[in-house]
């Protein structure tokens with residue numbers, strides 16, 4: 028329908044998560060949370076975490092935004108639930124490198140699970156921030172930074 | 180039309196292998212060769228500073244620079260070149276008025292009216308001024324079509340209203356405001372009117388004398404001219420009584436450490452070396468518009484807008500935002516619940532450039548309860564075939580989501 032690279036960006040999986048995001052909604056018992064904002068797109072995301080014994084016991088998000096930001100938040104929450112904080116840092120690093128590093132061929136993208144579908148976003152420099160917003164907000168939540176994160 | 184297109188080199192390129200369909204003209208238009216040539220000619224042949232040297236090149240540069248001022252004066256029908264101040268653009272012009280006329284005349288408790296569909300550049304400077312002075316910012320509403328509600332506006336006017344800052348054409352909705360009526364009513368209660376003409380000058384004939392506006396700001400880059408250059412028209416009586424904007428070279432009559440006296444307008448408001456090449460480019464852009472004919476430009480664009488407004492109705496789930504009766508050049512819309520940035524990315528790979536986002540008019544987004552808008556905006560070189568490409572691509576987007 029569209030060209031290959033655009034189909035890379037808007038894959039079925041991404042469109043599905045956009046239409047039916049997982050872990051969407053507030054987490055009442057959260058003990059960490061943060062809000063992120065992408066002024067360019069107007070993407071807005073809030074991440075709620077329940078951390079116990081250095082482990083993400085539960086994670087949810089709310090917000091509105093483009094398909095890339097919403098599906099990214101959705102897949103991120105899926106992948107990180109149950110992970111230890113050390114694992115989360117490692118996965119964040121891989122995700123970040125995948126989208127921003129010049130050479131991402133040596134990365135262990137299996138660690139990202141489904142979230143590896145975002146590798147195609149790299150072809151769309153204007154949209155990288157959409158994909159990384161939820162992740163940066165997650166890190167802010169872990170660090171209990173209450174100032175809203177912005178991608179700018 | 181083919182002839183006009185051929186004057187714009189940028190239009191013949193391929194984007195991701197597809198012919199460029201440039202529909203982001205409200206952000207900035209492409210530039211014809213004549214504008215680029217005029218600027219190149221300045222740099223290659225008579226580059227020198229203006230109003231300073233007494234050598235041949237400086238004299239030539241000054242002549243070209245001042246000729247452009249004369250062109251602007253005639254183009255918008257000002258009564259004198261002294262009323263034409265060169266700025267960096269619309270934003271700069273509005274800030275100039277807010278920091279000079281505004282600071283001088285606004286006191287605590289005074290009121291400033293803006294409309295609900297202003298660009299941020301016609302909101303924030305007034306908000307800053309109001310904060311500084313303890314003045315009040317009032318907002319004139321628009322209806323569900325995006326039309327200016329004149330009666331509601333009139334009801335806001337009162338003896339405390341000192342400034343009315345209003346757009347001529349909305350960049351987000353395309354609405355043309357009833358400017359003449361607004362100005363008459365504002366004057367009747369003693370307020371001055373500052374017009375944001377950024378989206379009007381490229382699309383229709385503007386006559387500041389007939390409008391009787393006090394200030395009128397616009398940008399060269401939206402009217403086939405270069406970036407970084409604009410115009411502020413101001414009535415002579417205001418320009419003469421206003422304090423200067425910035426201090427520096429060119430804006431003085433004499434300087435001693437005890438006292439500086441200021442030059443007369445427009446020099447008083449043009450401190451420092453101006454964007455000489457930009458101003459010369461603006462002059463060439465006016466020549467271009469007059470050569471094509473401002474009426475013809477308006478005719479072609481209105482025709483395209485009508486055509487596109489009907490054509491997009493074939494896109495399943497598309498909703499137009501901004502359907503006022505009087506519009507110019509701008510077609511904004513949302514499509515189902517697809518975020519405008521997703522739409523724009525998908526169109527981009529089809530070679531179609533539109534604007535997506537809050538369009539520097541967040542209060543408009545709030546008014547229509549959308550996070551962002553898609554905007555196609557037309558210039559004289561656009562064609563119905565390009566509209567067809569846009570519509571086809573939008574139908575594809577609608578199928579994907």
Ligand SMILES: Cc1ncc(COP(=O)(O)O)c(C=O)c1O
Nearest residue numbers: 268269270298300350377378398
């Ligand atoms: C209606 C309106 N006002 C003001 C501006 C600001 O113009 P500039 O960025 O050239 O200063 C724009 C364009 O961005 C506009 O569309």
